[in-house]
Amino acid sequence: MSKSRFSKDQMKAWRRDGAVVIPDFFTPEEVAAVVADFEAVFGKPEHAGEELNKKGEGVVGRFHPSQFKDIQPIPIDCSPALNLIGVHPALIAFAKQALETDDVRVYQCQSWAKFTGDSDYDQPFHTDFSNHTLTVPSEDAAKNSITILCYFSDVTDAHGAMHFVTRPDANSVGADPELSLSRDPVVHAKLQTDLVPLTRSSASTAGTAIPYTIDIYHRGTNLTAPKGHRYALMTCFRKAHDDAIQFTAWAFHHTKPWQKIFENATTEQLAVFGVPRPGDPFWTETTIARAQMRYPGWDLTPYRKALAKKKPAKRKAAARKNARRVMPAKRKVARKAAKRKRAA
């Protein structure tokens, strides 16, 4: 078995603090392949310039659409490296342990390039629950979801390292997650002032993973390094069957190059997108044939093998049931033809 990419202590830290920085999560080879895709998709960082500072005096930061300009959710028209890094088996393993389940779904996965001067990337401290659920975060971290921010370039504080406040630290100043919804400027200003002294930086090297969760105060920070860039990916997991957590409805984006994912993912990686695993009753000879038509390059061997292993009697019964369900019109025509033949 391959060595775990995170330790028990790092998992404990995530549970206690709500965020943890895990350097060297990805190998240098994985990082290099993903960087090549970032450069192909977003262009080499040559256009990056000098720091842009649009903040008023004493303001921590504000949200601005230009901060989100270079976000591309998967699938992306590039190699499998960037398309599949957000469902790396080690990320799935972390999410399963963190959420105390053996079945998770990926519900957001987006690459995000930032370049010095393209925006003032400084944001206010905020929590993410408001666009991941229609309700509020549970006090039990395993009942929420997990976001994992992954760095594919070296990220210092001058390269826009994400800043965060641990859950115990936020609790110590009464910064409950729902305060980030307040529109009251006094409440907002006090929240920022309370959190600034408790800030921790996620600055780290390329290949770092930073799992955090939806009740944790954090903020994007500005890129101040001349000609600097930051290549990152955000991937979010929820428990399978947890309807409370949402972001991307994958099939809504059906015109994107899904073959990049289907032709290169393992069955377990596909399962986190909601594709039934081999052996699932969903897979019949008909559904396998239909799936093959939709994705001609997808190797469905594991699904075929699992179907072949099913007891012949069970398979026959399933095939009969399936035929009744999917081809009633065809059967009706055949019955009528037989009747006509008998009558003739």
Ligand SMILES: O=C(O)CCC(=O)C(=O)O
């Ligand atoms: O990019 C980052 O470092 C964090 C961004 C963030 O927190 C957000 O946009 O909600």
